Amino acid sequence: MNKIAEVTLESIFAFIALFVLARLMGKRQIAQLSFFDYVTGITLGSIAASLSLDEVKLIQALISLIIWSGSTMFLSWLELKSYKIRVLMDGTAVVVVQNGEILERNLKKVKLTIDEMMQFLRDKNIFKLSDVEFAIFENSGHLTVLKKSELQPLTPKDAGIPVVSEHAPKLLIIDGHVMEQSLQDIGYSKEWLIGEVMKQGGVDFRDVFLAQIDSNGNLYVDLYRDKLKQPQIKQKALLAALLKKIQADFESFALQTENRSAKASYTEMREQLNKLVQTMLPYLKD
Structure with a gap:
């Protein structure tokens, strides 16, 4: 096997091995990267690079990768089981400001300068120490700040x-397609939805790039840009869509209620409205 093919195969193996080991170590080592995790990551990368380019035997590199990643996973497991190990590895959060006063001893303990602390406070739109009730320097290297009660919104x-x-x-609606399940979950009909689309200047669901409804029933409709140039839909078409929407609502109410009298009333109103729609529909067409 020539050198190029050998390097190619070893690089592919190193990439696959790193990917598998990273997945095994889980998201915690990635999301909460400590100094030890940082060093471990560099070491694993160096081993993989050596496997790709240096004269390192495959079995030796594999054993080294397994030992380093296995040790990291083992320490993570110990941290979950033991509070003392967790403190030893990650340390503890330290209060650096209390009731507007700097705790100098704690500030030195976490090796944080006043300039750095003030920058952290400015990042949170706090410019006066007197506004701070508590400031805690977290293990992650971030400053958590609690403003005094009278200054909180x-x-x-x-x-x-x-x-x-x-x-x-x-x-x-996504890219002109109606999300049937979402529409069913909120208890609305397609007639209601097309009526709302028409109010925004659309003619068909295919005119809509995105439609979203919030918990208060407010509907946001984003039409394709070429549709925005079209004139607004005429009032007759809107009225026709509104009548169909009311008709669909009566049908939905009849299906939802357990009261026989109410069910009969909804059904009767739906049938009467249906007759009205059939009579008026020819006059509502443009």
Whole structure:
């Protein structure tokens, strides 16, 4: 085997081995990168590079990769099991400001200068130490700050204002395609949706790039740019869509209620509206 083919095969093997070992070590080592994890990552990369280019035997490189990655996983497991090991490896969070006063001893303990701390505070739009109730230097190297109570923003709870709980917005149309399940989850019909699209200047679902509804029922419709140049849909077409939407709502109400009297009333109103729509529809066409 020539040298180019050998380097190619060894590089592919090194890449696959690193990928597999990284997946085995999990996201924690990647998301919460400590100094030890940083050193370990460099070492694993160096071993893989040596396998690709240097005169290192395959079995030797594989054993070294397994030992380094296995040791990292073992230490992570120990940290989960033992608080003392966790403190030894990662340290603990330290309070550096309390009630607007700097704790100089703690500041020296975490090797943080005043200039660095003030920069951390400015990053959080805090320019006066007197505004700080607590500032904690976390293990991750970030500064967590709690402002004094009188300086914190007023919330609806503080003002005694009731608020409605929100749920995640739902996408109803993506690239001209209606998300049937999302529409069914919120209890709306296609007639209602096309009516809302027409109010925004569209004619068909295919005119819509994206449509999203929030927990308060507000619908956002984004039409394709070439559709924005079209004139707004006429009022007659809007009225026709609205009547169909009301008709679909009556049908939905009839299916949802368990009250026989209400079910019969909804069904009767739907049939009457259906007759009205059939009568008026020829006059509502442009």
